[in-house]
Amino acid sequence: MHATATFTDIYVAVSQFYGRQVQLLDSNRFEEYAQTFTADGEFQHTPGVPPARTHTGIIEELRRFNTRFDDDPVQRRHMFSMLNLSRREDGAFDATFYALVLTTRPGGKQPVVGPSCLVHDVLVIEDGEVRNRSRRVTHDHMFNL
Known part of the structure; x- marks a missing residue:
């Protein structure tokens, strides 16, 4: 990504980044998924579970989480929408x-x-590529009234 990129250019690059990232996740390509984060990246996706940090930590967390499907063959698809950047x-x-x-x-x-x-x-731009510095996922069914 060039230093003169417009906001529209960045929005398109981020949308493309998410398309690639989610396909890696849904294909259980956890090592490649972890590489979409910065080296010190943080990933928190399960309520009550501390965030995973670094590529190695993210890979370990995804492997741990997905053991729940070891005896339950599934295909999971993450659908991202309504991006506000x-x-x-x-x-x-x-x-x-x-x-x-x-x-x-x-x-x-x-x-x-x-x-x-x-x-x-x-998100940050590192060496011309979009990377996650951190991700925090909140689950809608966990809201407090």
């Missing part, structure tokens, strides 16, 4: 968007929808 004073970007997870099991059954989440990312 804004520049921070430090040059990074705040990205907030909705995420729905669709879980499909073999046998032609209908997908299960959920959870519904709000995702808060801090």
Whole structure:
């Protein structure tokens, strides 16, 4: 990404980044997914579980989380939408968007929808590439009245 990139250029690059990132996650390519974060990146996706830090920590957390599917063959699809992107004073970007997870099991059954989440990312441009510095996922069903 060039230093003269417009906000529109950055928005398009971020949208492309998310398309690639989510496909890595849904394909269980955790090592490649972790590489979409900065070296000191932070990833918090499960309520009550401390954030994973660094590429190694993110990979370990995703492997741990996905053991729940060891005896339950599923295809999960993360659907990201309604991206709101804004520049921070430090040059990074705040990205907030909705995420729905669709879980499909073999046998032609209908997908299960959920959870519904709000995702808060801090993105940076490193060596011309978009990277996650941090991700915090909040689950809609965990809200307090």
